């Protein structure tokens with residue numbers, strides 16, 4: 001989108017809602033509460049903009065990004081986010097060689113962006129992986145019965161077994177996918193939040209240090 005149309009959208013939004021983030025005083029605590037609320041909603045509401053998130057890994061010396069579905073969020077002990085993936089997908093090897101990851105969320109109606117950095121873990125056979133597999137529906141399980149993403153093919157392919165293209169697997173058939181199913185979780189070590197506003201944007205930084213203490217800063221947007 002061109003920068004003029006972003007400005008026009010912000011003006012329209014401002015006049016329609018007639019509220020500005022600068023109208024009342026705020027704190028890092030208030031902003032963090034808002035972020036936590038939207039991460040909670042992103043997990044449970046498939047129409048919430050935080051349900052689909054951009055997840056970045058490091059592939060050699062290049063960034064690698066892709067959209068994933070937010071499946072879990074923990075506010076503490078430790079703060080974490082998680083999504084599901086196929087064990088054979090390239091992001092697994094990328095995380096094994098460099099577990100530094102980041103997440104990008106954007107809420108277009110509430111006008112704010114959240115960038116999160118953390119360290120990823122791959123869960124293939126622990127309690128979390130079992131819990132998430134048990135909560136995964138048969139249609140979704142079908143992806144794990146099929147081929148891993150990012151494999152080259154001579155012709156266009158959906159990667160699913162022929163006999164499952166037009167239907168969901170039975171529970172028994174779906175169990176073949178369990179060995180390919182992993183949960184990727186990451187700690188939440190820092191959050192950079194940018195709130196857009198026609199009177200001027202606002203950017204806040206939250207960093208949990210090695211002792212687990214939260215350090216906060218304001219940044220120029």
Ligand SMILES: Cc1cc2nc3c(=O)[nH]c(=O)nc-3n(C[C@H](O)[C@H](O)[C@H](O)COP(=O)(O)O)c2cc1C
Nearest residue numbers: 052066067068069083084085086089090091149150
């Ligand atoms: C809306 C949407 C949701 C997606 N959700 C996931 C997901 O939850 N997990 C996943 O591994 N890939 C998901 N994908 C596919 C990835 O974006 C990506 O194409 C695939 O995982 C291969 O990534 P990799 O080669 O970087 O490992 C999704 C794609 C879209 C467009």
